Amino acid sequence: MNKLTLQKAKESLKNKDFSAVDLTKACLLQMKKTEPKLNAFVTVTENQALEQARKADVELASQGDALEAKPLLGIPIAIKDNFSTLGIRTTASSKVLDDYIPPYDATVVKKLKDAGAVILGKTNMDAWAHGSSTETSDYGATKNPWDTNHLPGGSSGGSAASVAANQCIAAIGSETAGSIRQPASWCGVTGLKPTYGRVSRYGVIAMGSSLDSPGPITKTVEDSALILEVLAGIDEKDATTSPKEVLEYSKHLDKDVKDLKIGISSDYFIKGIDKEVEELIKTAIKKFESLGAKIENIKLFDPKYAIDVYTIIQRSEVSSNLARYDGIRYGKDRESFAEEAKRRIMFGTYALSSGYYDQYYNKAQQVRTVIIKDFEKAFEKVDIIIAPTSPSLALPVGATKDTSMFGEIADVLVEPSSIAGLAGINIPVGFSKSGLPIGMQIIGPQFSEQLVLASAHQYEINTQNENWRKLTPDL
Amino acid sequence: MSKYTPVIGLEVHVELKTNSKMFCSCSADYFGQKPNTHTCPVCLGLPGALPVPNKKAIEWCVMIGLALNCDIPLFSKFDRKNYFYPDLSKGYQISQYDKPFCQKGFIELSNGKKIGITRVHMEEDTGKLIHEGNSSLIDFNRSGVPLVEIVTEPDFQTAEEVKEYLQKLQQIVRYLGVSNADMEKGEMRLEPNISLRELKTQNSKLKTELPSYKVEVKNINSFGFVGKAIEYEIKRQQEILEKGQTPIQETRGFVEKNSSTVSQRVKEEASDYRYFPEPDIPPIRWTNEDLATIECLIPELPFYKLFRFQSGYGLSVYDSEILTKTRDLADYFEEAMTIGRKHELTAKQIANYIINKKIDINIILPAKLIEEIIKTTKKTDVNEEKLAKIIEKVINENQNAVQDYKKGKETVIMFLVGRVMRQFKEKIDAERIKAVLTAKLK
Structure with missing residues (x-):
């Protein structure tokens, strides 16, 4: 039952096919079985999870419509370790916060709890979310469930691997530029990066504050829609959240893609792209065409420029965001920062220094505006844009060694849309011959989550019977 | 320097x-x-x-x-x-x-x-x-x-x-x-x-x-x-x-x-x-x-209030500055003024009373203040005849001073005012004595 999708698990709980405790135990059992190979979790909260599941069962038994009021009642969910959880250690996978137990819940966590979710634990990530491999965690690398000699991607690698390995029903990740979509792609799961400001950042340990976007990592598009309904919305504790109305995303996924205008940019099939990736994405585009969508070639700003913009803005914000870990209050001194964090602090501090500010930070913001306008122009012509999520398959373990810009390069195809704060999703489209998943991203304008989800859902249901969907990780 | x-x-x-x-x-x-x-x-x-x-x-x-x-x-x-x-x-x-x-x-x-x-x-x-x-x-x-x-x-x-x-x-x-x-x-x-x-x-x-x-x-x-x-x-x-x-x-x-x-x-x-x-x-x-x-949302600021107290109430710069020092005191004065007007008290009388008596505006309400001022003024009214008599007496007893005054030494008048005041137990408005004295000596 731990293999069930969120929607199916909900139905079963409603039908009393099994209890929330059964479901939670199944997930915990899968964890016990697979964690030695995967290391997807930093902290497992077994006792609390079972307690929450027991409470959920009481509500499920006593109230017929309990799942109406609490749409995630009894659903075991894993949360990335950069979300503050009341009373549960939250490290962002850095030893600097080894002993830190937050006295409050992030808004996302609070919303999940209010919706009745069972929290299984905190998933592994690149330390401080600085990376795209989950290999830079101070708590050991997470491995890709499809091939443990490969990386899961990152920084939400623990969440993506956990969903792929059926250790949980769904997971929560956060994306600054690629940290949801890229690990989802490498692990063969669905990862939704909502528009910046759609989901509250309150309580999420800040990386690039003007970019960070929490979102779901799930087994299906519909599951992402179900979770987004719970998470989205204005938060009085986050001044950058939008007051825009939250839609019932999961109820409007059935809109067909007939006459949907899909933009394809040749610049996103960059030089050196994995041939199998290119082939499968092109096949997926043909699928959309066969469903009645109109494919248009568009010209987008070369994504490589986004690397520089992203690197400067993100590192500048990082240098300021990490200043509070000054060795006085969190029990560990600054020596506990690993190489990558130190590099980013140095880089960002330099970029913000007087005399360099205009040359770097200010210039980057100007180019950011150009990139935003570039997308706006594109979305005058097309409804959504489709591209590969990652130019490569999941790379082998150890690939990040001595590659300080590993993440930025691995994430080249998701950075432009992150910089522009757009909505985007990764969905799996198949496997390489070597058995590694391949993902496609669908990008839409800001606050177009409904359209992005519906388009992705249409692809998913129309490829439901393809053979590769029957594969499961052999763990 | x-x-x-x-x-x-x-x-x-x-x-x-x-x-x-x-x-x-x-x-x-x-x-x-x-x-x-x-x-x-x-x-x-x-x-x-x-x-x-x-x-x-x-x-x-x-x-x-x-x-x-x-x-x-x-x-x-x-x-x-x-x-x-x-x-x-x-x-x-x-x-x-x-x-x-x-x-x-x-x-x-x-x-x-x-x-x-x-x-x-x-x-x-x-x-x-x-x-x-x-x-x-x-x-x-x-x-x-x-x-x-x-x-x-x-x-x-x-x-x-x-x-x-x-x-x-x-x-x-x-x-x-x-x-x-x-x-x-x-x-x-x-x-x-x-x-x-x-x-x-x-x-x-x-x-x-x-x-x-x-x-x-x-x-x-x-x-x-x-x-x-x-x-x-x-x-x-x-x-x-x-x-x-x-x-x-x-x-x-x-x-x-x-x-x-x-x-x-x-x-x-x-x-x-x-x-x-x-x-x-x-x-x-x-x-x-x-x-x-x-x-x-901005109330009348001190600068404008100071100006208005002088031009509107005819108060001196000194009195206006004291009365506009805080908004509470200025408001207090103006409230007292509204009541005082009905009893034909002047701005000067009210201002003097507040300033000289160092009125604690948190204890004495404006209405009470006006009552007090009226009482003080009335007291002198009752003693009008007595005042005339005493002035007569002081003039007679201080002929040297009176002569000096008549010769043009105007400051002497305050000496005479003081002599008059000494005859009273209660405090009497010096300006009032001065006015009666001056009239008498004309």
Whole structure:
């Protein structure tokens, strides 16, 4: 039952096919079985999870419509370790916060709890979310469930691997530029990066504050829609959240893609792209065409420029965001920062220094505006844009060694849309011959989550019977 | 002194008395509270916590700016000022860098000189370090309390000008009701920066050029001390300049016990705070309607009230200044005036009574005050006949004085008034005796 999708698990709980405790135990059992190979979790909260599941069962038994009021009642969910959880250690996978137990819940966590979710634990990530491999965690690398000699991607690698390995029903990740979509792609799961400001950042340990976007990592598009309904919305504790109305995303996924205008940019099939990736994405585009969508070639700003913009803005914000870990209050001194964090602090501090500010930070913001306008122009012509999520398959373990810009390069195809704060999703489209998943991203304008989800859902249901969907990780 | 002109600028921090802090809902009333009881993830700077600006504090900051004749740009934003200090919970302070809420204002001194105000911006206060023996403790109750910083141009030349400016500024923020501006509680903090310009040249450009150094003085907690600190600095710097040297650019601390200053920190170069726009708070965009609404919240300011008390009530500058010192006292006087008019009391009578009797406006209500004034006036009425008799008697007994007066020595009249007053147990209005006496001696 731990293999069930969120929607199916909900139905079963409603039908009393099994209890929330059964479901939670199944997930915990899968964890016990697979964690030695995967290391997807930093902290497992077994006792609390079972307690929450027991409470959920009481509500499920006593109230017929309990799942109406609490749409995630009894659903075991894993949360990335950069979300503050009341009373549960939250490290962002850095030893600097080894002993830190937050006295409050992030808004996302609070919303999940209010919706009745069972929290299984905190998933592994690149330390401080600085990376795209989950290999830079101070708590050991997470491995890709499809091939443990490969990386899961990152920084939400623990969440993506956990969903792929059926250790949980769904997971929560956060994306600054690629940290949801890229690990989802490498692990063969669905990862939704909502528009910046759609989901509250309150309580999420800040990386690039003007970019960070929490979102779901799930087994299906519909599951992402179900979770987004719970998470989205204005938060009085986050001044950058939008007051825009939250839609019932999961109820409007059935809109067909007939006459949907899909933009394809040749610049996103960059030089050196994995041939199998290119082939499968092109096949997926043909699928959309066969469903009645109109494919248009568009010209987008070369994504490589986004690397520089992203690197400067993100590192500048990082240098300021990490200043509070000054060795006085969190029990560990600054020596506990690993190489990558130190590099980013140095880089960002330099970029913000007087005399360099205009040359770097200010210039980057100007180019950011150009990139935003570039997308706006594109979305005058097309409804959504489709591209590969990652130019490569999941790379082998150890690939990040001595590659300080590993993440930025691995994430080249998701950075432009992150910089522009757009909505985007990764969905799996198949496997390489070597058995590694391949993902496609669908990008839409800001606050177009409904359209992005519906388009992705249409692809998913129309490829439901393809053979590769029957594969499961052999763990 | 003649060889040098002091060049003095001022930075003043005013703590706003909003109910909640600048970026969270903790109570901002931290004074005298148990340490770390007014805190939350936001003002403790815990991982993941985010600031949400206090709308009222921003409106009050703009009110201060408007009251100080500032321009209010329609676009403004918060910035991060990055620096390390243990009392700074986030490793940066949320402040404003290049787009403050208010800029280019002034305060006019009584001599007509206008002190330019460069900017008025909003920021958050830091925590407080408490040193006990060998350990240092941090109290974050003050962390995130809204602070408004008011920066002047280097327009002051004397300690007196600085003091008058500060009194006016304090009076204005108190009038606005946005801060108690009590220096002892740290609700108003001042940092003058002082340097001396040499007057060796007639070249007009050099005359306005700023000196090559600047000395900032901290730890000043009263208006009296600010004068002493400035005077000490002027003397100290002059002595250095006279030796042909240039004073060091530094921060000095005021030492109360001997009214001197001592070096605290030498600033070899400008600190690099690596300001950048605060990504957690969207920029603020005002409409003209927003600003008009805020402007409506501004009460009549001291300057206008002072003018109106003179022209409207015919009061002297001296009386008007006393009565408009605080909004409460001015309101009290005007309330008493409304009642007093019905009993044909003059503004002068009421003003005199309040000022001379040092009326405690929190104890005696305006209506009661008017009753008292009437009673006093009536008493003299009852004694009209007695007064006439006594005056007659005094004139007879002091013929020498009377003769002097008649010869033109007018000051003698007050001697006679005094003699008359001595005959009464109760206090009688001197002006009244004087009037009757003068008439009689004509």
